[in-house]
Amino acid sequence: MKVLISRNIPDTTAVRLMEEGFEVITAEKGKIWTSEELTKTCQNVDFLLHRGGTALDANFFQNCSHLKGIALTSVGYNHVDITAATKACIPISNTPDVLSEATADIALLLMLTVSRKAFFRANQIIRGEWQGLGSTDDLGVELYGKTLGIFGLGRIGLALARRAKVIYGMDIIYYNRHRNVEAEREVDAVYVSFDKLLEKSDVISIHANLSSETKDRFNATAFKKMKKSAIFINTARGKIHNEVDLTEALVNGDIWGAGLDVTNPEPMLPSNPLLSMSNVCVLPHIGSATVETRTKMTLMAVNNLIAVKNGKKMPQVVNAEVYKMK
Numbered sequence: 001m002k003v004l005i006s007r008n009i010p011d012t013t014a015v016r017l018m019e020e021g022f023e024v025i026t027a028e029k030g031k032i033w034t035s036e037e038l039t040k041t042c043q044n045v046d047f048l049l050h051r052g053g054t055a056l057d058a059n060f061f062q063n064c065s066h067l068k069g070i071a072l073t074s075v076g077y078n079h080v081d082i083t084a085a086t087k088a089c090i091p092i093s094n095t096p097d098v099l100s101e102a103t104a105d106i107a108l109l110l111m112l113t114v115s116r117k118a119f120f121r122a123n124q125i126i127r128g129e130w131q132g133l134g135s136t137d138d139l140g141v142e143l144y145g146k147t148l149g150i151f152g153l154g155r156i157g158l159a160l161a162r163r164a165k166v167i168y169g170m171d172i173i174y175y176n177r178h179r180n181v182e183a184e185r186e187v188d189a190v191y192v193s194f195d196k197l198l199e200k201s202d203v204i205s206i207h208a209n210l211s212s213e214t215k216d217r218f219n220a221t222a223f224k225k226m227k228k229s230a231i232f233i234n235t236a237r238g239k240i241h242n243e244v245d246l247t248e249a250l251v252n253g254d255i256w257g258a259g260l261d262v263t264n265p266e267p268m269l270p271s272n273p274l275l276s277m278s279n280v281c282v283l284p285h286i287g288s289a290t291v292e293t294r295t296k297m298t299l300m301a302v303n304n305l306i307a308v309k310n311g312k313k314m315p316q317v318v319n320a321e322v323y324k325m326k
């Protein structure tokens with residue numbers, strides 16, 4: 001049984017696969033695959049352990065229908081054509097829960113660094129622009145006691161809401177496809193309409209998955225409905241906001257600041273105007289990038305492949321319909 005690991009993972013997890021009798025084929029460090037290359041290399045393997053970057057589209061599944069299972073090392077699977085995978089009868093797994101705390105930390109970090117302009121200020125020191133004492137203009141704002149609006153209150157949204165409630169005494173409002181009773185009970189989250197979320201939030205943090213419904217949801221119309229003092233945070237997917245509209249909203253003063261861990265496209269070009277704004281911080285998609293979390297994610301992915309090899313269902317399967325077809 002051969003497994004292709006499309007992007008480097010912690011050694012311990014590759015070892016775990018070998019212990020289970022898999023023959024492991026690893027990509028060279030940092031490799032970015034074209035679809036053609038990935039499709040070609042997958043002809044000689046039974047399983048794929050895949051991290052975002054290269055989309056797995058209908059064409060991929062047409063040409064790789066021999067694969068027995070694909071384990072993603074991400075919770076998001078918007079880069080995978082799940083319908084095509086199901087049609088090809090290939091189970092796909094993702095990595096929910098284990099990355100929620102690490103990603104919520106990055107959302108909170110962005111809230112803090114943007115509200116206090118900390119990233120911009122630290123860079124002023126690096127550029128030799130610190131002129132003694134603290135700044136008297138272009139001041140930051142505080143989070144304490146303000147209202148956090150969450151768009152997509154699932155696992156990561158709730159992990160952020162807990163932090164915001166406990167550390168900053170923030171009021172939590174949210175907009176979701178369904179009410180989240182656990183969050184309402186635990187952090188007194190209040191369900192509101194999308195427009196109310198825009199109007200009432202001091203900070204809006206995006207935690208929905210990317211879909212045709214959420215793509216471009218934060219556009220010029222949405223930014224104009226937000227408070228002029230609002231901070232926009234996105235650690236979910238860059239395509240949920242429209243980057244041109246976000247830039248204009250910041251330039252025009254429709255909103256106060258923005259913190260992004262995800263951009264559209266990725267990577268963001270260094271010439272992007274957002275990068276020179278004092279009220280913006282952009283990170284290179286590091287939500288889950290800790291030793292602890294990445295280890296848990298890859299172990300989870302590996303366990304899903306082991307399950308398939310042993311004739312069992314993937315514990316974290318996202319297209320459970322495949323098991324009804326077999």
Ligand SMILES: NC(=O)c1ccc[n+]([C@@H]2O[C@H](COP(=O)([O-])OP(=O)(O)OC[C@H]3O[C@@H](n4cnc5c(N)ncnc54)[C@H](O)[C@@H]3O)[C@@H](O)[C@H]2O)c1
Nearest residue numbers: 076103152153154155156176177208209213235236287288
């Ligand atoms: N920056 C990173 O490194 C990083 C790390 C992990 C996850 N993510 C992103 O975060 C997303 C959320 O992860 P999660 O584990 O919290 O997922 P989740 O499924 O637990 O939560 C997503 C929530 O969004 C809601 N939602 C979906 N579509 C909606 C819509 N149209 N309107 C309103 N609400 C909607 C869902 O009902 C759900 O409650 C992932 O899909 C991924 O894209 C990014």
Ligand SMILES: O=C(O)[C@H](O)CO
Nearest residue numbers: 073074075076099288
């Ligand atoms: O969806 C996810 O899990 C992240 O974006 C990748 O770590």
